[in-house]
Amino acid sequence: MKGLPSFKHGVHPPENKDITSGIASKRFPFPKEVILPLSQHIGTPAKALVKAGDHVERGDVIAEAAGFISSTVHATAAGTVKSIELWPHPNGLMVPSIRITVDQSSSQMRRNRMVPRWQDVKDEDLSKEIAKAGIVGLGGAAFPSHVKLCPPEDQPVELLIINGSECEPYLTSDHRVMLEQPEMVYEGIRIELKALGITRCVIGIENNKPDAIEMMRKTRPADLDAKIQPLTVKYPQGAEKMLIKAVMGREVPSGALPSAIGAMVQNVATAANVAAVFQTGHPLIERIMTVSGRGIRRPGNWKIPFGTKLRDVIEHCGGMTDDTVEILFGGPMMGQAISDLDVPVLKGTGGILVLTKDECKRQDILPCIRCGKCLEACPIFLNPQWMKDLAKAERFEELVEEAHLNDCMLCGCCSFICPSNIPLSQYFAMSKTQLRRLPKS
Amino acid sequence: MTEKTKVIITASPHVRSPDSTTKIMWSVVISLLPVIASSIYFFGPSAILVIIASVAGCLITERMFGSNPGSVADGSAMITGLLLGLCLPPGFPLWMAFLGGVFGMGFGKLIYGGLGQNIFNPALVGRAFLQAAFPVAITTWPSGTQHWWNLQGDNFALPFMTPRPDTVTAATPLGNLKFGDDPVATPILDLLLGTINGSVGETSAVLILLGGIYLAVRGHLNWHIPVSIFVTTFVVSGLFYVIGISQFSPWFMLFSGGLMLGAWYMATDMVTSPLSTKGCWLFGFGIGLLTVIIRIWGGLPEGVMYSILLMNALVPFINRVTQPRLFGTSKKKKEAGE
């Protein structure tokens, strides 16, 4: 592993990827009902276009994007709209959502839509097609992809970086995408390169996936300027800034976008889905999700339609063991704990983890012993030890101005490493929320 | 609509590194066991009696005045007690050792609010207190006894009674070289193995080194600090030796007195050392430099204790000037922006 590019600091949580990395993805059966929240991710909520009683086909637009940073919602299964009501969202809030009773007699075949060949679309119009298909970043933050594909005019992108690092423990969905659909990833890369008007791309893959590196090397088209870069296995290698540092050796300036140094990062699964849009005209309505953890009886990788309830996923995967203590959407480092089994899986849900007591041991919180381990773990070079004191004292001005809270990406390295189990990143998340609520002065 | 599930909701991250503060503390205790064993081998029952007395002083004080009744279990009071015991002379009166533990714990740690809050290493606070209160007893080094089981000096002296005057004393290697009538340097091999005079646990450099390396490998000790101290001590004292200002050879400097124990176990006390690696280099440099200066020019044969305490006081300052550089900014830009 020595000699591979990486970034400074970071941590090495137990990987636990072997639970599912060898399991090929399978289609998940259609549930009885799907729940599609009008705000699935970052950005303005979409506007509903259907009402109760309407019949919808799989892939129909049922809510339209409202604003630039917003994305379209599509029906993920054919059926009848039951209602539009408040429903629990993975973020813990109640959100207006479209409930669709799935038509059990439907074949759920998708009508192929008329789409232009991507080669024939003008470069600048490609991102519009991508927006129409509701594509968002599948790496976790679910940021609408078309926004990323339109960087600020004065910051032209020169290098496309494809993120295949998948640094969160347990998750293997990106790994499976690279093994199962490498041609789709390359097709997606071509489209994104065209949309950006550039030719160079680097695919960064953590070195714990030698088979994926091998597969991507083997299937690389000769005419594509794509470099495959194995990376040191370290969390959070997949964070944008860390990946760019590893691949380009440069730091994204504090407070700036990656385009400030001419880079753009897209996840491998996102690229594969961009390709699918132009092959079939199908919007983004399902994705491969890893269902894992020692608490689930039948772990695996599944292509699950968005809106499927957590309850249905767990049931289909054999149910939970008795010592289950925690259910997560996403990985164990940044994932969201879920307590309500009615919550639907969404575009940003890369994995569903059912963890047992042994996997996420809770320990008592002890006083800070000023060991400095959190400083040596923070990939952004912050001082979590000091920041937690400021956050506790609610000295927000210093926290932002001097301790640079805004640069904290809540990666959790500091909390992971703290021997006294102080929930450092939790303090920072709460401070950020509180600051957002405060009136801007 | 929704049913109650038994799962819990906590904030991310949902997994934690296996190292805990309690584990770190107790592994420090374990790594000290060989040193303690060797001290019993060299000094007989007196050694363990002194250690027990100072440990008792620390544990009782922590239990009585600690932040919560369970705080004894975190192991930090145990470490303080052991370290204090190890840096006292083997013939030290037990009541004084006990008092040293009480003082170090009370005024070195608990008065600041307990674990993590103190500025000075509590074991050294206890030791400094004893040095000030009982300057004679703490520099009384027995000259070895006839039998292993004989007590070294007057362990059972009653409080506030002068120890029996008939104890035969001998100089430590450092004292000998500095203040002795006939200064000869003790062979380095003797210093390494510990077949010399000195405090209970300061004599066997090899075992302290091994214990320290064990902790460093496990990530329970910041190796930058001892390395920085050793390099500084060696280079600075070597320089003075070569130009003829000091009679201490650099090797002698490294392996004599409390430097090994101080550098590996007291300077690395996480609470009282700097946060960042850069800060730790600075901290170690300061300790090394001060130790050499005190040893050569000070009125005392030993300078490690005061060097560490002095540098402890500077830690908040060191932390301030060694704030990490924010990712995506350059040093120059930051200065220009201010």
Ligand code: SF4
């Ligand atoms: S959560 Fe924030 S402070 Fe903690 S390691 Fe990550 S970036 Fe640094």
Ligand code: SF4
């Ligand atoms: S890792 Fe935890 S105990 Fe260590 S300095 Fe940071 S906050 Fe304090």
